[in-house]
Amino acid sequence: MKQITITIWLLFTGIITWHSLYAQTDSTKNNVFSLGINGVSRFQYFGRTDSLQSRGMIPYIGYQHKCGLYAQGSFIFIDNSTTSLSYTGALGEIGYRFPTSDHFTGNLYFTKLFYKDNSTLVQSALKYQSGLNAAYTNKIINLNFGADLKFSNKTDVGISPGIDHMFIIKIKNKNPIALAIDPAAYAYFGTQNFSKTYLEKKSIFFIPISQQTITDNSVKFNLLSYEFSVPIVFVMGKFNASI
Numbered sequence: 156m157k158q159i160t161i162t163i164w165l166l167f168t169g170i171i172t173w174h175s176l177y178a179q180t181d182s183t184k185n186n187v188f189s190l191g192i193n194g195v196s197r198f199q200y201f202g203r204t205d206s207l208q209s210r211g212m213i214p215y216i217g218y219q220h221k222c223g224l225y226a227q228g229s230f231i232f233i234d235n236s237t238t239s240l241s242y243t244g245a246l247g248e249i250g251y252r253f254p255t256s257d258h259f260t261g262n263l264y265f266t267k268l269f270y271k272d273n274s275t276l277v278q279s280a281l282k283y284q285s286g287l288n289a290a291y292t293n294k295i296i297n298l299n300f301g302a303d304l305k306f307s308n309k310t311d312v313g314i315s316p317g318i319d320h321m322f323i324i325k326i327k328n329k330n331p332i333a334l335a336i337d338p339a340a341y342a343y344f345g346t347q348n349f350s351k352t353y354l355e356k357k358s359i360f361f362i363p364i365s366q367q368t369i370t371d372n373s374v375k376f377n378l379l380s381y382e383f384s385v386p387i388v389f390v391m392g393k394f395n396a397s398i
Contacts (some may be wrong), residue, residue, distance in 0.1 A: 202380030
């Protein structure tokens, strides 16, 4: 099934942290407070959506210390054909962002998910997630890489390579105003756990003597989904808005 998911961000920050868009400023040298809201036209999880075509809003709050340690929380409100806009879960994340250099950015993180009973979110089986993200930036094309562990009743491994290139349009220099367009492509690989249960019968001379239920478990590493996106970011002073 082909689909287009539109996400709109409105972000208010305590300082200007968009060094990659406009100024070469290392945001880890400052304490950063962020507050914002995301609007999502279709919830998806590695390409998987629910039959209710759920959409919603995700307000969030975050704080990053100048040493690179950070914490943030998101609150998920969902809306679909059976439920009007209502709270369905939350996400808490702690981590560390590496000091920004001319070519390298990255972070380590640990995420805990909190779901309301009978949540309809497509990733509601996921309990915890930890991992790292890294990016090598240059003038030609940016190389991105992510790796994670997902914990539910099983543990899954994920890898996500990607590329992007940012085009920056400077509108005003004195009180910084800029527009950035960042086409990107990602592939998401991960393990999938399968089980097969069957009934085995034993017989002697065609006479049944016993039967037992047998379950075989297997793990496969597959391409889960691929993603193409074109974020458009508008920055004016301490205000950011993205589509």
